[in-house]
Amino acid sequence: EIVLTQSPATLSLSPGERATLSCRASQSVSSYLTWYQQKPGQAPRLLIYDASKRATGIPARFSGSGSGTDFTLTISSLEPEDFAIYYCQQRSNWPPITFGQGTRLEIK
């Protein structure tokens, strides 16, 4: 089973700042890495797939990068609605599909 480790667990930033979230895989997942955003009481929303492809309707301030074992989700300038929990997920070697434990992005 591929283990995804996200860091940091919590990131405290202010609106307008740049956010950098990390996801590290226990073995290579090529580019088969997906990012989700989840707000309280809501289902997750897919943001980025195949490591760097932005889903339809996702603002350009969200970008993904990386391949192999190290991946990054970057939010270039935080908007108030971006404060949420972010999860990475791999589909390279499944079952099982695995998720990271999440990064909570909170307002400083």
Next chain:
Amino acid sequence: EVQVLESGGGLIQPGGSLRLSCAASGFTFSSYAMSWVRQAPGKGLEWVSGISGSGHATYYADSVEGRFTISRDNSKNTVYLQMNSLRAEDTAVYYCAKDFHDFWTWGQGTLVTVSS
């Protein structure tokens, strides 16, 4: 509009059984795999099970293998999760999602609470 809607959650005693349903609309249901993902209170996401469009291929997390069964009725555009021998650690919101991975469409979730 592509939508999925879960139902069937509730309070159940340890060792009991429950069947969740997920009704889909807005896409050709039989052409797509479907999955269940759960989230324990205050915890992260955990993939539970997936089923191919035809229903011939099914996959399970080790934590539910042998206790849960996924199935689908393509004539009713519905996927099911039969949960037996429920444990306290199965308490979670259960989400239905379209496809095997890269979950573009999620339902609102249905809460399953296993407690005496």
